[in-house]
Amino acid sequence: xxxxxxxxxxxxxxxxxxxxxxxxxxxxxxxxxxxxxxxxxxxxxxxxxxxxxxxxxxxxxxxxxxxxxxxxxxxxxxxxxxxxxxxxxxxxxxxxxxxxxxxxxxxxxxxxxxxxxxxxxxxxxxxxxxxxxxxxxxxxxxxxxxxxxxxxxxxxxxxxxxxxxxxxxxxxxxxxxxxxxxxxxxxxxxxxxxxxxxxxxxxxxxxxxxxxxxxxxxxxxxxxxxxxxxxxxxxxxxxxxxxxxxxxxxxxxxxxxxxxxxxxxxxxxxxxxxxxxxxxxxxxxxxxxxxxxxxxxxxxxxxxxxxxxxxxxxxxxxxxxxxxxxxxxxxxxxxxxxxxxxxxxxxxxxxxxxxxxxxxxxxxxxxxxxxxxxxxxxxxxxxxxxxxxxxxxxxxxxxxxxxxxxxxxxxxxxxxxxxxxxxxxxxxxxxxxxxxxxxxxxxxxxxxxxxxxxxxxxxxxxxxxxxxxxxxxxxxxxxxxxxxxxxxxxxxxxxxxxxxxxxxxxxxxxxxxxxxxxxxxxxxxxxxxxxxxxxxxxxxxxxxxx
Ligand code: G6Q
Numbered sequence: 439x440x441x442x443x444x445x446x447x448x449x450x451x452x453x454x455x456x457x458x459x460x461x462x463x464x465x466x467x468x469x470x471x472x473x474x475x476x477x478x479x480x481x482x483x484x485x486x487x488x489x490x491x492x493x494x495x496x497x498x499x500x501x502x503x504x505x506x507x508x509x510x511x512x513x514x515x516x517x518x519x520x521x522x523x524x525x526x527x528x529x530x531x532x533x534x535x536x537x538x539x540x541x542x543x544x545x546x547x548x549x550x551x552x553x554x555x556x557x558x559x560x561x562x563x564x565x566x567x568x569x570x571x572x573x574x575x576x577x578x579x580x581x582x583x584x585x586x587x588x589x590x591x592x593x594x595x596x597x598x599x600x601x602x603x604x605x606x607x608x609x610x611x612x613x614x615x616x617x618x619x620x621x622x623x624x625x626x627x628x629x630x631x632x633x634x635x636x637x638x639x640x641x642x643x644x645x646x647x648x649x650x651x652x653x654x655x656x657x658x659x660x661x662x663x664x665x666x667x668x669x670x671x672x673x674x675x676x677x678x679x680x681x682x683x684x685x686x687x688x689x690x691x692x693x694x695x696x697x698x699x700x701x702x703x704x705x706x707x708x709x710x711x712x713x714x715x716x717x718x719x720x721x722x723x724x725x726x727x728x729x730x731x732x733x734x735x736x737x738x739x740x741x742x743x744x745x746x747x748x749x750x751x752x753x754x755x756x757x758x759x760x761x762x763x764x765x766x767x768x769x770x771x772x773x774x775x776x777x778x779x780x781x782x783x784x785x786x787x788x789x790x791x792x793x794x795x796x797x798x799x800x801x802x803x804x805x806x807x808x809x810x811x812x813x814x815x816x817x818x819x820x821x822x823x824x825x826x827x828x829x830x831x832x833x834x835x836x837x838x839x840x841x842x843x844x845x846x847x848x849x850x851x852x853x854x855x856x857x858x859x860x861x862x863x864x865x866x867x868x869x870x871x872x873x874x875x876x877x878x879x880x881x882x883x884x885x886x887x888x889x890x891x892x893x894x895x896x897x898x899x900x901x902x903x904x905x906x907x908x909x910x911x912x913x914x915x916x917x918x919x920x921x922x923x924x925x926x927x928x929x930x931x932x933x934x935x936x937x938x939x940x941x942x943x944x945x946x947x948x949x950x951x952x953x954x955x956x957x958x959x960x961x962x963x964x965x966x967x968x969x970x971x972x973x974x975x976x977x978x979x980x981x982x983x984x
Contacts, residue, residue, distance in 0.1 A: 440798070440805045442937060447504040454500050455763040458492055462902050463868045466494065479749055481739055483911040484920055486749050490868045491756055491836075491904045492764070501755040502745045504935060510751070513934045514741055520546040520702070524941035525799070530702040531941040533926065534737050536710035537730035537919070546702055554700070558712050561697055563723040565677070566715070569638065570609055570722060577671035582638045586615045586628060587716045588654045589642030591946065592705025593679075594618040595787050596922075597642070597716045599780040600709060600729065603918050606777070606846040607721040614720045617658075620650035625657055634665035634675070641678045642713055644705055646685035649953060655689065679712040704941050706787050707926060725915045732919025740927045750924050753838075753906065754931025760836045760904065761810050767833070771814035774841035774860040775913055781840075782814030785925055792929045792940040799937050808936045818859045828867060829899055836904045839864050840921070844912040860907070870901015960984075 442448055467473055467489075477489035516523055520530045535544040535551050543550035568574035572581045587597055598616040601608070608614070615632075617625050639662070641655045662675050677695035678686040681703075686696045697712035709717070710730060718726040736750070745751045760766035769789070771782050793809030815823070817839070828835050841860045845853040871879075876897040880890045908924075910917045933940030956977065959965045963981050967974045 440802065442508075442798075442804075442935075443806050445504075445507055447500065447507040451500050451504060451759070451763055454496060458494065458497065459764070461492070462870075463490060463492060463904075464870070464901060467868075479747060479752070481749055482735055482920065483917060484749075484924075485907075485909045486752070487907040487909070488752060488756065490864055491759075491906070492902065493756070493759070497759065498746055498752075498755075501759060502751075504758070505745055505751060505755060505931065508935045508937065510745065510931060510934050514930075517930065518544075518737070518741055520544055520551070524704070524939060526939055526942045526944070527701075529704075529941070531704055531707065532700075532702045533704065533707035533710055534733075536703065537733040537737065537923075539731055539734045551700070551702070558697060558699065559723075559727075562712055562715055562718050562726070565695070565697075566718040566723050566726075569719055570612070575674070576635050576637070577666055577668065577674045578635045580635045581611070583611060583636040584613050584615060584632050585638050585640060585716055585719050586617060586632070586658065587640045587642055588617050588625075588651055588658060589640075589679075589713070590618040590648060590650045591787065592708050593642040593644060593648075593651065593713055595780070595784045596706070596709030597714055599778075599784040600714070600717045600918060600922075601720050602780050603777045603913060604717070604721045604725065604729075604915055607725050607915065609720065609722065612720055614716055616716075617654050618650065620653050622657070625654050629658070629661055634662050634671075637662070637675060638719075639676050640715055640719075641676065641680075641686070641689070641691065642715075643679075644681050644699070644703075644708065644713075646678070646680040646682040646689070648950065652689075659690075677715070679715055705943070706791055707941075709922070721915065728915035729919040732916035732921075733923035734919075735916075736920050736923035736927065740923075750927030751931050753924065753928040754935070756836070756904075756906065757810065757928065757932055758935050760834065761807050764834055765807075766810065766836055767807075768811035768813060768835050770828070770835050770837040771812065772817045772820055772837060772839050772860075772863075773814070774817040774839065774856050776816055777846070777913055778840065779816045781921075782812070784922075785814070786812045788812075788925060789929055791943050791946065793933055793936065793938065794945065795933075795936075795938040795940075797938070799939060804936065804938070806936070808938055809932070817863065818856065821859065821863060825863065828903060834903065837864075837867070837906075839905055839907045840910075841907070842910055842912045842917075846912065864905040864907055866899065866901075867903035867905055868901060870899040870903075871897065873898050 473489045478487045517531055518534055520532050522528055522530050524531050530546050536555055538544055543552055569582050575581055594616055601614045615628050617628050639658050643651045659672060662671055663669055672690055673692040676691050678691040679697045680686050681699055681701055683696060683698060697715055699711040703711045714726060740748060740750050757769060771785055773781050789812040790809055795808055796804060798804050839860050841857055873894060876894055880893060929940055959967060959977055960980055967977055
């Protein structure tokens with residue numbers, strides 16, 4: 439048994455789970471009318487209702503004890519303090535410094551990083567203002583109308599999700615496009631709609647060595663030069679965001695259009711850095727800074743609120759509760775807000791890349807489950823697709839419901855209908871429908887006897903399916919910043935409890951190496967194949983038919 443699973447806090451939770459497992463939440467609500475007040479928290483304009491969870495006061499006490507046993511408060515201090523908590527890459531994980539609005543210094547290796555952070559923010563402001571107000575124009579003197587971000591993973595998902603979410607704040611003169619896939623269709627289909635004279639490419643790559651991004655960047659460059667008939671056009675139409683400034687220079691990006699960041703910013707935590715440049719261009723730098731401000735408010739809450747009143751801590755611990763004690767394997771997120779339609783994809787990377795680890799910090803294989811599968815789609819669409827499994831399937835899938843109180847697009851009854859669905863779903867997942875209730879319903883519909891009995895089991899809903907609901911005023915940049923930071927810290931809390939490194943990604947690095955090995959074999963039939971029979975067979979098939 440590992441130190442964690444044999445620990446007193448873990449064992450106490452195991453015993454507590456046995457007691458709480460048979461208890462129905464509907465019973466808990468009947469017994470305690472004050473349950474919502476007890477298990478909900480407000481942070482600024484954000485409300486977390488976590489009362490529809492299979493918990494009582496004792497559960498929270500025991501989960502908090504687990505976090506304390508794991509040394510969570512000290513770990514939070516180490517992260518904010520710039521310690522090299524990403525020890526396998528010998529790096530700090532300081533995305534919090536990027537949105538530090540306090541004026542206080544943040545040190546890495548004894549050096550305050552804040553002056554550099556502010557310098558890059560200022561460069562971003564100058565560049566985005568210049569593009570937006572027509573001071574930075576294309577090679578032929580026309581205003582920039584389309585921004586194409588070329589990047590993948592952490593250099594794509596965050597800015598893409600945020601630009602989609604903040605559309606109501608976008609400049610009507612600008613469109614934002616995101617090309618990530620090395621499948622030529624992604625770039626080709628995007629370019630089809632664009633005019634080279636008014637297009638600005640941003641090549642976003644922390645390392646500037648990523649095969650997909652560089653391949654797309656080279657093709658985009660060839661397209662631009664061909665369309666404008668002049669190599670010199672690259673200077674006005676290409677910008678880069680990277681930590682590898684030699685490589686951006688080698689690619690031929692004008693130094694004035696290069697925005698640096700630092701190795702202590704992890705890819706999936708990088709939208710707060712210059713990787714957020716497409717966001718700043720699209721919605722303006724003031725709005726981008728509001729996004730940083732929202733995250734900063736959550737950072738302050740995370741580092742100062744007591745654990746039992748700390749929203750990211752509670753979200754993280756509830757995930758541990760279901761993943762490790764109820765055996766849940768996946769975790770869903772349902773934004774009842776169409777503009778958050780890429781939020782689940784963004785969280786998927788954040789959670790699964792960060793906590794998809796099977797050895798602890800000491801290199802021991804863990805004997806407990808770590809990161810859950812994260813997935814989701816916007817409501818109400820999901821209701822007409824996969825919610826069935828949540829309501830009546832065999833698996834327990836804890837879910838987060840997210841919804842704004844106000845819509846950016848108020849139109850008749852739309853928003854009330856949207857929120858009525860949101861509230862109704864979490865209520866139904868919690869309550870379920872007993873056999874007695876189903877029987878009464880069927881009888882009221884005129885069914886009886888064998889016909890009723892045959893249908894009955896199919897009409898029963900077990901309920902007791904846990905959900906959190908996060909409500910916010912409206913999806914503005916500040917609120918979006920808050921939501922993202924909440925989930926970032928949730929992931930951190932879980933990593934601390936599981937004693938894993940949430941900040942490396944060797945599985946991603948593996949993928950980067952592997953394709954490089956096979957690529958030459960695809961075109962060179964004479965090259966000896968040193969693969970297993972399946973991979974060798976696939977390569978042969980490709981060679982024969984292409
Ligand atoms: C994120 C991962 C990964 C990374 C991409 C792109 O945390 O490391 O998703 O962001 O592989 O890497 P580059 O930004 O270096 O191109």
